[in-house]
Amino acid sequence: MRLYTTFHLNLSFSSIEEDEHESIIEKCYWPLLDLCEEDRIKISIEASGKTLERINLIDDNWIKKLSSLIDEDKVELIGSGYVQMIAPLTPYEVNHWNHLLGLEIYERYLNVRPKTALINEMAFSSSIIDVIYEVGYDSFIMDESNIKLSFKYDQEWDGLMPNKALSPSNYEMPVLWSNSFIFQKLQQFAHGDINFESYLDFFDKYKSSQMGIVPFYTNDAECFDYRPGRFNTESTIHPHGEWNRIKELMIYLTKNRDITWSTPSEIMPDIASQDTKARILVSSANPAPVKKQPKYNITRWALSGRNDVWINTMCYQIFNKMMDDSELRASKDLKRRLCDLWSSDLRTHITKNRWDKAVGQIHQINEHIDSNIKIRDKTTDTKTEIDDSCENHDSNFEYSTDEENTILKLSTKDVIASLNLRKGLTINKLQFSKFDNPAFGTLPHGYFDSILLGADFYTGGVQSQGFFEGQKISDLQVVEPEIISDKSSITLITSHNTALGDIEKRLSISRQKPMITLNYEFPNWKRGKYFLRVGYLTLLPDFWGNEIEISYLSGGRQREVLRINGDFDHTKPISSLVSSTTAIPVTGGEILISNKDSSISVNWEPHQCAALPMLINKQDKNGYLNRLVFSLQEIDDTLKPDGSIPSFRFRVSVAEKI
Template structure:
């Protein structure tokens, strides 16, 4: 087998090390000279693939994974393979010979193994402790099965947040792989050539990690070639178009292995398996290797001398806080708010996470099971049989740990009934608020008691903004469901209201509103000591249907802040808060991608807290993730009258994974609080 790149010993930090990272050396080996095109590839293996029934897993090993192991020897250069620890365990149970061959290929240098953790979890949606345990357990399995820990990581689904970087570094990873094509449109400040060389990414605390680019366009071109959608000449022309006189690094493939030789049955439009798919890949790469100025390298060798000499990049932006691979229709909300009932199972996993954190002694088996239950594949195109097995396992585990959602039905109305007037004024020693009974107890204004500055939280009535796009009523604390195939449903109706004066000066206002889908009950509780208001919503609906369900909208008063300093802060899977400046704008996380994909992105908010502040005053939104881990979305745009800014708390969004919630029982229940500071 021909070696790509020099692997002689070189001096690194005063010691001799094998040149496994492709660092420049001074030996006479001609292969060491910089070529104009450095190519690498790796394949993602996933035995938990959502749409593949468990009984088909041996077929996947036979028809997809075995040909993959033969590929590096056939083409004459190394490739990468990435898999979770769980996938390796499943393969080992099905075919131990495959694992043995993988180890041989790794030792010989024909395959570089890339890590990702124990289970394929979506890091920006999971609490930091789950991400830590997932990486730790993954390393244990890698050592047990493969005999080594990988240094290069593929972030699961390339769903990235800056707060994850310190966790990957602590787990021993030196670099991560991220998709250029999805990120580049959000970073016009990056030079075009940035895509062709390794970089560094930076975390909120200043921690950096190496960054190797993948490209959606290139992996999809290889898929089209293998599936006989494009010709070999077309594929070779695509790759040749990237050749220049200066060196460039390209990732030829960085996606699923299970789509070659088999089909996962995700989509009705999937092509039949074309004969010789692996052979077409082999022939194409052999043809590329014969071209001048082309050098095939392993993923780690692709780093060369670049990664430590470039200024670190912030991959996230305020408008796009959680980048994900592939086209915009494929975003973080699919695992948070779509699927069969992702909001409910994420709430259950949040409760189970809290239970394990509270235990004094936990086992690796308990954490491994929880990480598996957080897996992304239960949240997309999961088969009916696997879905019901999953629900049963979650229910049994909740019973074991004594975790369960709070009582579903609202409290009885025992207070003073209100049937007159539109406005209700509520005052406690800590708060003063005005509620709109005509509009489902929408919060017209919310302020500290006795405060003279403009209230931070308001509703904007018609005429507040002059721009034609904003000439509507914009309410706070209202629920809206927008169906793909029906009229909009909201709680903006007359509220049949009662007011309860509870112990310790607490006041609770409860209202019931009628809607096309069924009654909605809202209870708003005003604290007497802290400037906090808690909102509970119960929608007695059998099933929402296909559409977006925004459980709350919270409007910000334009005159209440120094907008150039206004910042949103939250945790997205890490221990450190991430900061997103709101001042520049525009930001629209809730913007529809298409008719079928109802929103663009959101914030993980993995400890349930979103803080909005300009450094002088602000407020905090507290989401009860044990009830429902609602996803915050920010909408912010400059206007003549001052910025239009609001936060939406979403309970459901639409995409290709959303399916009817046949297992859900009414009512839907959401809880959040607003704390002024």
């Protein structure tokens, strides 16, 4: 049996202030290196480039010691980038910059260029494989526990974890599996939550999923003999010393079990030589696997925190400015600063002091690049520009209402839409003229046989609910929309008053192409303990059938293509503290929905509002319920109410079939 470790070092950890760094190096990082003083014990260490820079500034002897141990083949360095970044939520170019900056620092301080990468926060998309391959990595480490969820509805899966992963470009890369259960079990032992015998009982029963390889530990080094004081429930430090307990356990296993301590580079050749089928590691049900239990999901870095949507939006604005200017794009300093702003640690339990510094950095960068980004907790105004010089009623479009004034029908040469005036201008049917059937609309109460689906499933609505107050907010009210026509579009405007504030909604139908635009504004809302989802798109089964694919960019430069398969709901709460299961990590501002005949684009501007789409797929004997919805905020343990709710706009249009 071969055991390997990958201790993760990150001095940018969200709840740690800079004045704690010296203490962490002394209490956590030096004892880590001391493990290697024991005969036959090897370890691997993963650290961001920024962490190594900081350690070198505080205690360069630690860097010298690490370099010496690497030369002696007692330690292997695992790469991760300049900062710990959630790659599926970050544009390809920024991911590329992050890894190149990290590799440069590894070579500068340690004279080594690692060949194996650790997936930051185990937040994975298939596109990451192409990114790390391009910069020189030939293998990666990823958590197996959550990847298994991707295979739940795969009838071809034989129950064995693959040794190779497949990228969007069809590149096959060896993967070394880590495991949440076993690293958490070591933490429990080190902290004294379980005793020596209990740990050994678990270890002896552990079944390796990969050629007798056991991932002894693959997580944070800062959780031993140190506590950041983030929670009142944090355990006290074990009086015997937690690093001492780990060291004694490793010595015991070395002497009393048939094991060999190995490094990833010693293991990878055997994995790479296996003639096994490479697999895509994500699915429509599980598009963004991350580490540990389900309460940790991709939304914690995108839709909660102190204001994830806002800081992600600001990062996109800076990124777009850089991409439009070759001089800015060539600036290594600006790349480093943007990577720093896109680091995962600013998006979870970040301290108020460090958050304020990050906001200040955004302000400084904006001044530097002479942009018009404003430091305020809202995005650029996304109101539809309307030229009301034309009369409201002309020959270029038609509209009418039914006898009961319930359904308003609008049509142009490219679009036919019927809208529900009693339910907030939700879309009853949306048809593009080139197709025989409407693509989106409402599936009414009674459409499905199962009582679990016994509701009206509208298109275009807004829903919000706070778990603690239990108050449910929607825009399903009787409306009398204002209709304005100009040369480019017909726009309907409604306003709703709710307990959380006003909802202003605009629905525009293009006169020039097959496209509609939905715009949502929340002018006096404040971020609080609630989720907020908008723009529900209900796919109509007569148009789509049961073979639907989605495709999108997710941190790379080629689209990921996933078939909608299985029974799942990304919006389903995990508990009373976590409001959703996952989301689709789209970085290109577009998701294509396709069947064998047609493709429709749903697109938005992340630099105006970095919302994330979620997917629902349910089935009973009467058919399928497929829905796409955008989230502007979710609830979890990182959410801190502060700031305002941004406006959000997206478009639905006919696309070329890929």
